[in-house]
Amino acid sequence: MTDSPPSIAIIGGTGALGGGLAARWAQAGHAVIIGSRSPDKAARAAAAIEAGAGAPSVRGMGNAEAAAAGDIVVVTVPYANHTTILDQIGAAVRGKIVVDATVPLTPPKVGTARLPEHGSAAQAAQAILGAGAVVVSALHNVAAHKLAKAAPIDCDVLVCSDDEAARAAVVALVRALGLRGLHAGPLANSAAAEALTSVLITINRRYKVDGAGIRITGDLADDLADDLADDLAGGG
Ligand SMILES: NC(=O)c1ccc[n+]([C@@H]2O[C@H](COP(=O)([O-])OP(=O)(O)OC[C@H]3O[C@@H](n4cnc5c(N)ncnc54)[C@H](OP(=O)(O)O)[C@@H]3O)[C@@H](O)[C@H]2O)c1
Numbered sequence: 001m002t003d004s005p006p007s008i009a010i011i012g013g014t015g016a017l018g019g020g021l022a023a024r025w026a027q028a029g030h031a032v033i034i035g036s037r038s039p040d041k042a043a044r045a046a047a048a049i050e051a052g053a054g055a056p057s058v059r060g061m062g063n064a065e066a067a068a069a070g071d072i073v074v075v076t077v078p079y080a081n082h083t084t085i086l087d088q089i090g091a092a093v094r095g096k097i098v099v100d101a102t103v104p105l106t107p108p109k110v111g112t113a114r115l116p117e118h119g120s121a122a123q124a125a126q127a128i129l130g131a132g133a134v135v136v137s138a139l140h141n142v143a144a145h146k147l148a149k150a151a152p153i154d155c156d157v158l159v160c161s162d163d164e165a166a167r168a169a170v171v172a173l174v175r176a177l178g179l180r181g182l183h184a185g186p187l188a189n190s191a192a193a194e195a196l197t198s199v200l201i202t203i204n205r206r207y208k209v210d211g212a213g214i215r216i217t218g219d220l221a222d223d224l225a226d227d228l229a230d231d232l233a234g235g236g
Contacts, residue, residue, distance in 0.1 A: 007031035007056070008173070009070025011063050011085060012077035014045040017101060017139070020147025021074060021177065022058065023049050028176040031056035035066030042066070067092035072173070074099040075125070079106070082121060086128040094132040097166045099173070100125045100190075101139040103197040111202040113195035122160065122190035136161035136170040137190035138181065140197050143211030147177070155213025158184035158193040172231045180224070182216055 008025050010018040013034035022045070026032045029052045036042035042060030049058045059069075067073045067089035073096055077085045082102050102121040106114050118124040122137035129135060138159045146153045157174045159181045161167040167183055174181025184193065196214060203212045 004056075005030045005176070006071035006169075006173075007033060007069070008072050008074060009033040009035055009066040010074045010076060011035040011067060011089060012075065013060075013066070014041050015076055016144035017142075017147070018074070018076035019045060019049075020144045021076065021139070022046075024147055024177045025173070026051040026055060026058050028052060029055045030176065032058045033066045033069045034058065034060040035063040036060065037063060039065075064088055064092050070096075072097045072099065072169070074101065076101050078102075079104045079121060082125070083128060086125055090129055090133075093129060096133055097169060098125065098129060098133050098135050099139070099170055100135055100137050103140050103194050105198070111198055111205060113198040115191050115195060119188055120191040120194050122187050122194070126162075126187060134161065134163045134166040135187060136163070136166050137187060137193065138170050138174060140190075140193045141200060141214050142179065143213070146211050146213075153179060153213065154215070155179065156216050157181045158189070158196075158214075158216075160184050160187050160190040160193065162186050168227070168230060171227055175228075175231065182220070183227075 008030050012018045013022050014036045022032045026049050034042045034046045039062045046058040046060035073093050100122045104116050104121040116124050126135040142155050157179050159170050171181035200212045
C-alpha cells in the first residue's frame with residue numbers, strides 16, 4: 001500500500017448515492033473518478049464536486065475507463081442495470097476490490113424485501129465478476145441525500161465480504177465518509193443489509209422519517225479502536 005489514500009472509481013457516480021459518496025471521499029482526500037454511461041455527464045458531475053484541501057482532483061469518464069482508473073471500484077447503479085454494468089466493467093476490475101452498494105429493489109414494491117436467486121445482489125456480483133475481483137458489500141442503509149450534506153449521519157454501515165483484508169479496507173473507506181463501518185461477516189450476510197433497506201423504506205413511509213438509519217448496540221469500542229489502529233498501521 002502506498003502512502004496516499006487509494007483512488008476510488010464510482011460507477012454510476014452521477015447519481016444520488018454515488019454523488020454523495022464522491023463528495024465525501026473527495027473531501028477526505030481520496031482521488032475520485034466518476035463513471036457514467038456518458039463521459040460528458042461524468043465530467044460535469046466531477047466539476048461540481050469540491051475536493052479536500054490538497055486532494056487530487058475529481059475526474060469524470062466512461063464507466064469502463066473509470067473502473068480501469070480507480071484503485072477501488074464502487075458500484076452505485078439501479079438493480080435493474082446491475083448485471084449489465086458488471087459485465088461492462090468485469091475486465092477492468094480484475095485484481096481489485098469492488099464495493100457493491102446495490103439494493104435489489106423491485107419497483108413498485110420497494111418496501112418489500114426481495115432477494116435475488118444468488119441470495120443477495122452482492123453474491124450475484126461476485127458470481128458475475130468471478131474470482132478475479134473481490135466483492136465487498138456496504139452502504140445499503142445510508143440515505144443518499146444525507147451523504148450530500150455535511151451534517152453527521154446517524155447510521156452504521158454493515159460491511160460484508162468473504163475476504164477479511166478487503167472488508168477491512170472498506171471499513172476504513174466508510175470511516176473516511178464520517179460513518180461507522182462494522183465488519184458484518186461473509187458476503188452471504190449482505191442479504192440482511194440489502195433486505196434492511198426495504199424495512200427502512202417502510203419505516204420512513206409509516207412514520208414519516210427523513211431517511212431512517214440503523215445502529216448496532218453493544219460495547220464495540222475496543223474492537224473499533226483495533227480497526228482504527230490497523231488503518232493507521234496501513235493494514236486496512
Ligand atoms: N439512493 C439511496 O439513498 C441509496 C442508498 C443506499 C443504496 N442505494 C443503492 O445504490 C444504487 C444507486 O442508487 P441511486 O439512488 O444513486 O440511483 P440513481 O441516482 O437512480 O442512479 C445512479 C446512476 O446509475 C446510472 N444508471 C441509471 N440507469 C442506468 C442504466 N439503465 N444503465 C446503466 N446505468 C444506469 C446513472 O448514471 P449515468 O446516467 O451517468 O450513466 C445514474 O446516475 C441502487 O442500487 C440503490 O439501491 C441507494
